[in-house]
Amino acid sequence: MTRIWSAAAFVAAAGLAPLAQAAPVPADGVQRCRDLIPLISKATEEEPTVGKVTPIGDSGCHYSDLLVAISRYQGWTVGSLTIDRIDFKRFYTDRLPLTLSVRAEDIRFTAPAMPAANTYQMKLVQRPVEVTFDFDYDAATDVLTLRDASFRGQQIGHLTVTAAVHGLNLDKLAADQVVDPAAVAKVALQSLTVEFDNQGMFEGYALLPILFALPDGETNPEGAVAAAKLQGMAQLAILVAAGVPKESVAAIGRFIQSMPQPRGPFRLSLAPQPPFPLAELAELEPGEISDLARLTAVLKRLNLTASY
Secondary structure (H helix, E strand, O other): OHHHHHHHHHHHHHHHHHOOOOOOOOHHHHHHEEEEEEEHHHHHHOOEEEEEEEEEEEOEEEEEEEEEEEEEEEEEEEEEEEEEEOOOHHHHHOOOOOOEEEEEEEEEEEEEOOOOOHHHHHHOOOOOOOEEEEEEEEEEOOOOEEEEEEEOOOOOOEEEEEEEEEEEHHHHOOOOOOOOHHHHHHOEEEEEEEEEOOHHHHHHHHHHHHHHOOOOOOHHHHHHHHHHHHHHHHHHHHHHHHOOOOOHHHHHHEEEEEHOOOOEEEEEEEEOHHHHHHEHHHHOOOOHHHHHHHHHHHHHHHOEEEEE
């Protein structure tokens, strides 16, 4: 699971971390694109190596044959990385982007310290994965829309998240400053959709970390999974009490029962009206019996639906 989140982290870093400088925008497109490469290294130990850099008009860059090393024993090769819808003026004045599209394709795990024979063998047996990240921020409505955040592969299926968040003012945020709690208190969820078509992703990336977190998961994995499924099914009563549609509760139940090898698309959506303040979620303590009434009230406001 660490590999999947680390791969996604370097893609996000390529899109969200501003340059630590204020400088004029170079007229040369290749130079502009080369100046973005250090952004990727914010999530790595050293600057990536790049095969070819190609500008795409005035607002995009394409990179081929990247080697992104987290350490001597962990890294990725990326066959193709495209960063588009870039406002270079914001990047060169140390401001977060208001629009961005990132697509990293043909991603394969590698370890720079591995012997050449092992590297060659991994290249043959691995199936490449793809990460996409696309968002825009509308200052007039103060809404950030995450249009696509996906992790996918031909042999593993895909996980895709879309969302809309109100009150996250990117012009007031800076990557090198402590976030103002008062600003965070104004952030509210407007919509959220998670689509998960598992074809091996869960077993290959998520199962082991989950087993390590479950009681007796390391010594009795089958029993731990069975116990977790029973607990999950018992919690469905809260959804029923919150008025979640019966067909959605049934879909979530089928998804839980299909673990640890769910197959077919699972979709979960939240559409709160009005937007739901995220600070209220932080105040909840679902494990406390006394908080069940508050949790039920929150679920009612989220307008949760699901299908499987």
